[in-house]
Amino acid sequence: MSKTISIDGRQVEFVDGQTIMEAAAAAGVYIPHLCHHPDFTPHGSCKLCTVKVNGRNCSACTFPAQEGQEVLNETDELREDRRMITQMLFVEGNHFCPSCEKSGNCQLQAVAYYLQMLDDHFPLFFASRELDASHPEVMIDHDRCIFCTLCVRASHLDGKEVFAISGRGINKHLIVNSPSGKLQDSALEAGDRAVDICPTGAILRKGIGYRVPIGKRIFDLKKIDAVSLAEQGGAHGE
């Protein structure tokens, strides 16, 4: 007999060791998320995947599925919470979708549309962050970093540890493992997994901008809940 949890009243099967996110994804149930990617160790930091498990808030990406759990996902309250969390990410950095190359392929933007986020709501922080365009093939626009650590985790799997998150609280920032702190002096290469993993436009591949025109990009064609997790992770301009 297979084990099941209930998500919004629907029975979803799972196997021991799976998280709620994994069980949901396997059953085609979308739970909004940004720091999660099926290929990497769950992080549980963005909190967009907050679900109610037996009445208590949990991160679906890290919380283990257990027999008989009653999980609430698509409720008005959770949608509202997730919208506010997304708004927080928008005001913390500097996200100007109309001038961003990632627009249409950006998960942050797609999640915002999915959650019907119509404005930033909160006061902007106007963070002053530098651009690192030193690398011949890859650039970092720190304005768009949301500290999901996907690049950190991907670079770890690349065996290079090119990226890390440093600082504390609202002063968090992405740092690069090189003597100068610049990307050009790091071990990053164009073929690295870390290059294409960014869910926003913080890490971009150079030389391919707008190859796919606006209007024909991943999330221009489909809403984020209809795009598989694997597809989302590879969302870039190719």
Add this chain to the structure above:
Amino acid sequence: MAAQHCAGSAPGIDTGAVYSKDKRPVDTSCFFGTRKYQRDDMKKFIETLVEEHGGRASELLQILIKVQARWHHVPRDCIEQLAEQLHIPRTRVISVVEFYTFLHAQPRGEYEILISDSITDRMLGKPQLMDFLAAKLQVQVGAVRQDGLVSLDNTSCTGMCDQGPAGLINGRAVTALDTRKVVAIAELIASKVPVEEWSGDFFLVHDNIRKAGLLLGDTIGNGVALHSAFARGLDETLRELDISGLRGRGGAGFKTALKWRFAKQEQDSERFVVCNADEGEPGTFKDRVLLNSHAHELFEGMTLCAAIIGAKQGFLYLRGEYQYLYEPLQQVLQQRRQSGLLGGNIAGQDVTFDIEIHVGAGAYICGEESALIESLEGKCGIPRNRPPYPVSQGYLGKPTVVNNVETFVAAAKVAVHGGDWFAARGTEQSKGSKILSISGDCRHPGIYEYNFGVSVAGILDDCGADDVFGVQIGGPSGTFIGNAEFDRKLAFEDLATGGSFIVFDNSRNVLDIVQNFTDFFAHESCGFCTPCRVGTALLKKQFDKIQQGHGSAGDLLELERLGRLIKTTSHCGLGQTAANPILTTLQRYPELYQRQLKKISFEPGFDLDGSLETARKLSRRNDPAAHLTQGGE
């Protein structure tokens, strides 16, 4: 920037490092090559340190604390050398330096002064004293003086609330600061007298035990708890602990016997015992007293736990603010080794256990048990995802019991006197006693031990508090109660507390208190999860807007909505309680908030008129028509 640093560098001060808490590295080339001698010196220093610490990356934080003490910052060269010698990415070293507030990538003064910014220190005159100190030393708050001799800054509560205003000078705790002491300090610094040679009066810390109970009332002899436990049998002793009903004294209140049993039942052969002495909750200082005067009982409790669960290694995680207790505690450990109470064959039994002391470096979040474990492993103190819980996967992924100082002391007493002795006191769900740290507006601040179930009114009588407006129970993360609620009781059933008890009389402004607490959480948020990282900063902005008189009715609703989100979606206890000061006072004193509001329905979050300044400058106008009058009142 780099060039400026080199030009302005003072003798003995290395200006090579150019990280700051919020800046990325810039070119350091002007430094390299100009101080070869010092670099060789540094290299030797680091090599020796790494060797002393067994070349283990888990010792990174401990090593960095020593580097900071030696050079008043962590120079860039050290970062590179540590990365190489500990076989870790340089980014790991940088992230640890940038995480802990006592570590700096840019040089601090040779005399580094930090003044405690706890609400209790403020009530004792800290703001005026800080101004006086800054003027005397001719240094700005938050800055290093031009000659590099002295730096001055605020720091979170240093745990001297009963004898403030307090601070830290080169890591050493100073207490009861006044203008006379400040003048003396300024003179000592001007004549460059090393801190080690200053009069002991500056560093006097009193226990201030005002009321002793179950724990503070008697001292058990060294080894008595262990001998009792071995005589009774370890399983039987664990049962006694169960009977005692002892719950964790850090505030969360998990049953101690259950925690120890879980760790004991884990399959792994290697287990650890950790004492959480990272007493960071503002207004709490009872562990300071236990560490100072009841250290044997603490270590006895830890050793008891080790014998029961089968651990061979223990750690005491001592908050950086209590660095002055490090040497005395080491001496206690040494005495215990010599008496056969630590090491091999403890108390003549087949038990091996020893305790290492790890020091923190200014991070409230490390009081959270999984963040504390991360910190013990030499990493940034970021709380882990749970499950797994530390009892099954803690330090280095092994089963680990983490308990508060007071919990271990209580456990040692239970081993001697039995579970019923303890359980006879207190209430149904809160057995035994609780040690309180009482400070604020009362005649006798200090340490008070009560059986659980005591009323707030009774405590206020004892500590000599009159004309009381309210009490902050359990520190900023706890609850503010007003004078209509003083018949409430301290117990897990009603007001749970880790021991902080701050009294406010009617002369105090609630919003000033809330502002101090709200700033504290924004400063201490580790930044891991979105709701706490961004939310605590937004909460501070939103509260300040109202406090400064720019708020409208909608802003109060917004404050509450934001507070609720942070409380319900944050990753750990810090975020889940960060909005408590606002939410608990907003509920009790809505009129105090409303009084701050403008009588219009909307106010922007920024100063509209101030934003026109650039335009006025460009048009060279400053007439009344070039100003926006923000009416509405």
